[in-house]
Amino acid sequence: MQDLLDLESLSKQDIIGLLDLSQNMVEILDRPIKKVPTLRGKAIVNLFFEPSTRTRNSFELAAKYLSADVINVQKSGSSVEKGETLWDTARNLAEMAVDGVVVRHQVSGVPQQLADILDVPVINAGDGSHEHPTQGLLDALTITQAKGSLAGLKVAIIGDVLHSRVARSDIWVFLALGADVVVSGPPALLPQKYEEFGVEVTADLHRALTDADVIQVLRLQRERQSSKELPSLWEYHLRWGITSHSLSWAHPDAIVLHPGPQNRGVEIDSEIIESSRSRILPQVRNGVAVRMAVLFRLLGGGHDE
Amino acid sequence: MKHRALLMDEDAIRRALMRIAHEIVEHNHGVKNLTLVGIRRRGVPLSERIAANLMAIENEAPDVGSLDIGLYRDDLANRPFSPVNQTSIRAQMVDRKTIVLVDDVLFTGRTVRAALDALSDFGRPTAIQLAVLIDRGHRELPIRADYVGKNIPTSRLERIHVEVKEIDGIDRVYVEKMDVAEETE
Structure with missing residues (x-):
């Protein structure tokens, strides 16, 4: 190498x-x-x-x-x-x-x-x-420490997947290690072509989070807010935000990751960041x-x- | 063509490790405040066996940990990359303790030098002693062992192989003599 x-x-x-x-x-x-x-x-x-x-x-x-x-x-x-x-x-x-x-x-x-x-x-x-390869590796390491292995896990990546280098590196490493990957977010920010690699692509957060073992919450890039690709912050939070309500759809032992920096109250609620489900500081x-x-x-x- | 000769079998290794355990107890007046540190890889199972012997003799178990010296080698730039294994010792197992480093073969002394450097990053031990299954000579540094399973005078053309059940599935020590032709290849 x-x-x-x-x-x-x-x-x-x-x-x-x-x-x-x-x-x-x-x-x-x-x-x-x-x-x-x-x-x-x-x-x-x-x-x-x-x-x-x-x-x-x-x-x-x-x-x-x-x-x-x-x-x-x-x-x-x-x-x-x-x-x-x-x-x-x-x-x-x-x-x-x-x-x-x-x-x-x-x-x-x-x-x-x-x-x-x-x-x-x-x-x-x-x-x-x-890509952001060291971020992909540290996410894989954090999941491996929490779950033993990535093989057979359902990993949901939520947010602006289209513009995210973190999502791209995550997808390659998670797939290589045998996880099932699903991505979700506003439809305009979901690359359908990821289906070719065996990734499930859905705008429906409920579907993406159901039985998920790991949730990777991407940062909402607010600098893109003007581009009209994004709904309002309020609407984003309502539809794709990770809250105690949406987290209840996932597996009871599901862990939550975020590459940082977090927009508290937008893509993820403060109480989730501070909860025992969060692996953000170990990341x-x-x-x-x-x-x-x-x-x-x-x-x-x-x-x- | 390689010539092999068996130097120690399972029983010989077992007796040597039991004698080393007795010597450690005698020298340190028991196992209080003692930490055994096995050097990756084959020093680790040997340290665990000596610890079990100490438990049998004194009815008290010393701390046991492992140390990988890969990050402390002095020849990193001259050899291909090789990964490091887990180090399990922690500061509280080192600081103000008597350490017995355990390795399979003592040869140039460079591995022990690296281990001494590594230990000092965890704290300041009261004393550091060295136990090895085989001392084959050819030291390049002022280092000696306190406990030796077997002294084996060797030539530099020979290789000593220590195999242990935990890693290799068998307990034995043998010497392999390489032909001069092969050595110069």
Whole structure:
């Protein structure tokens, strides 16, 4: 494995290998000294061209817990604002001998293009509406910890599925691990073509949640509110919001995930976030372990045979 | 062509682990405040067996945990990627405890060096001792074992294989001698 650009092209074996590795990294977060010497002397650059708190900090801490050095490049305050192209920025950083590049960009496919021109591993931290592979892995890890395995589980993904890179990465990893996946949300935001991959597509939330073991609640991207693809927030909450009422349709042991940040009272009620059904905080913790595993996998060995 | 010779069978391993348990009790005046730490992978079942022996001798069980040293290797850049296994020890099993590290074979000492580094990230033990089933010599670091099942002088061309029921389905130790031709391939 040279880069982590998507989950679609990973084999089931690669996915299981990364999840096992992640599970074994979780323990490090409980140590009094949360630092192993594994990536000592390696430098990693976080190239974030889109706002992010959780993912950027999670990657930064993951690298630091592995003893790597990290620098952060953001759009504002950098040469990007002066008109430098992404390619020139990346090439200049490569020349400073960085050993790995983590990239988030609003355009799908940018991580792939960077990987094509750089010799060092590239990790996709979210590109456009394409994929967010480490989020897919941390969701799979969180579900595995709660349920033992994804095989045979019914997993419902609720929200703006069409524009969601989280949904896309989730679908690939959940299907690879043997789950039944159903997606639901406003009809204009449901890609019918997902049926080709064996995903059930329905605008009917009741149908989607019935007997579900896991509910992944996507963030309502309020910046899309003006595009007329979305109903009002009030209507959205009424029809697709996760509330104690709609949750009662799911399996009694169903768990609730959310990639964050949450719009409380819109796609999910506060009382659900705070309830014992929520696995939202474990998701955040697992995110650091997953990113440690990915960094170790890509930078922690000599040349693969 | 490889030449194999059996060095220890099931009974020999069982007796060696029982003797090591007696030596640990004698040396530490019991098992109070003791933690056995098995190094992944084959040190782990050996540590569990020594713990069972200690229980039989003293009627008191020590803490037992496992440690994977994969993240502490000093040759990461020169070998293909290999995953790490679970580490089950926790800070309260290490800090102010007497640790007995358990591994199958003591060779260059680099695994033990990595384990010592790893342990110091969990806390400050009162003392760290080392128990190994086989000491085959060729140390590259100033490290020695406190408890040894069997000393086996070897050449660097030989490989020592320790097999345990929990992982390999059989208890035995054998040496494999590689032909010079094969070694230089």
